[in-house]
Amino acid sequence: QVQLVESGGGLVQAGGSLRLSCAASGRFFSINTMGWYRQAPGLQRELVATITSGGTNYADFVKGRFTISRDNAKNTVYVQMNSLKPEDTAVYYCYARASYYGGHDYWGQGTQVTVSS
Numbered sequence: 313q314v315q316l317v318e319s320g321g322g323l324v325q326a327g328g329s330l331r332l333s334c335a336a337s338g339r340f341f342s343i344n345t346m347g348w349y350r351q352a353p354g355l356q357r358e359l360v361a362t363i364t365s366g367g368t369n370y371a372d373f374v375k376g377r378f379t380i381s382r383d384n385a386k387n388t389v390y391v392q393m394n395s396l397k398p399e400d401t402a403v404y405y406c407y408a409r410a411s412y413y414g415g416h417d418y419w420g421q422g423t424q425v426t427v428s429s
Contacts, residue, residue, distance in 0.1 A: 314337070318423040335387060361391060363381070377396075397427060
């Protein structure tokens with residue numbers, strides 16, 4: 313019932329910045345949680361940041377560099393990524409937990425972020 317579409321990925325040099333966006337569409341009563349996960353080659357998918365009405369949660373390796381935000385009217389979540397490092401290179405996936413006769417998890421298709429040294 314919910315589609316998540318990411319945008320904003322690309323190639324940047326170390327120390328640069330990117331802003332990722334994820335827009336949700338479909339049938340749902342509300343979206344409780346939105347966030348970002350990432351998966352680098354050879355590694356498992358890991359949490360980057362999430363946001364709910366109760367606050368935000370960040371992985372330790374992005375604290376102070378990344379900022380997650382949300383526009384509820386647009387059903388869109390963003391992550392501003394500053395001071396990017398080569399180890400940030402990964403496919404970044406949008407995540408949402410939406411309520412529609414129960415809560416369900418949804419994932420975007422992913423957007424590639426590559427940080428060159």
